Amino acid sequence: MADWIKRFALDGKTALVTGATKGIGLETCKVLADAGADIAAVGRDQQGLREIKAAVEAKGRRCVAIAADMATADGPAQAAKEALAAFGTVDILVNNAAIALIAPLLEATAADWDATMAVNLRAPFLLAQALAPAMIKKGAGKIINVSSQAGVIGQDSHAAYGASKGGLNTLTKVMCVEWAKHNIQVNSVCPTVILTPMGEEHWGKPERGDPMKAKIPAGRFGKPVEVADMILYLASSASNLVNGQDMLIDGGYTAI
Known part of the structure; x- marks a missing residue:
């Protein structure tokens, strides 16, 4: 195996991904499994969990499907407990589950407002809090928080969503400051509109989507796999010096 492939490989690693049954979470589970990771897939959709479990296992990786609600105060701790019971360790945490009430x-x-903060900001905090002690003991870990360009700039009608994602970006930096000394890298990814089911719901109609595309120099929305590929980079040893960053995947939207 070439050295550059080894730097991006996740063989022997385990990853917990929330919001795993569709969109960015679904693609992330597949991409990380392709790279060699076993997956703890967390979601509420039982059929979706069965499907992602089958998809990961078809790639030759182990997958535990965990039904947990990130909107509740005890859902994140439950998910962490089940993942640790199944695998013994979680090397990579991908906080992807989110809602957008525009x-x-x-x-x-x-x-x-309260529902948005519970899923988008409190759940990542609680999951990281539950999983970081084992990462600290091991002396290594990766936490990737799926944020948004709306957490970096202001967007019309995105008050709660933008505030939650802006808070998540700051939480990412605090995690970096506290845990970098334990060889834990914590970064956020901040996509523009991605054509997930949620993205299609809010931006799929031309009268709403076309003006938004006109603000993006690339002239298009993103695909879930493009975000998943960035998550793979941040989950791999190739990114070991990248810490506390908001990684924009926006086609140039924030460059204007």
Whole structure:
């Protein structure tokens, strides 16, 4: 095996991925499994969990399907406990599960705000808190938080979503500051619109999507596998000096 392939390989590693049954999470499970990782796939959709388990096992990797709700206070701890029971260790945490409740500021509700913060910000904190002690003991770990360009710049009608992702970016930096000394790398990836089921729901209609594409120098939205490939880089030893960064995958949107 060529040295460059070894740097991106995940043989012998285990990865926990939330929001694993569709979109970026689904592609991430497949890409990390292709690179050699065993997968703890976390989600709420039982049929989707069965499908991703089959897809990962078809690649010759182990997969444990974990039904857990990231909107609850105990869901993240449950997911971490089941993953550790199955594999003994989790080397890579991908905090991908998210919701987007889009509304203008004057129409946004407190309930939507609280729900958004619970899934998008509290769950990553709780999962990292549950899994970091074993990473610290081992002296190695990778945490990748799936954020958004909306956490870096302001977007119309994205108050709760943008605030949650901006908070996640700052949480990423705090994790880096506290855990880098233990050889744990923590980074966020910040995509533009990605054509996941959630992305299609909000941006699929031309009257909404076309003006957004016009703001992206690349002139298009992203594909889930493009984000998954960045996650693979951040999960691999090739990125060992990259820490505390917000990795924008935006086709140039924030360059303007």
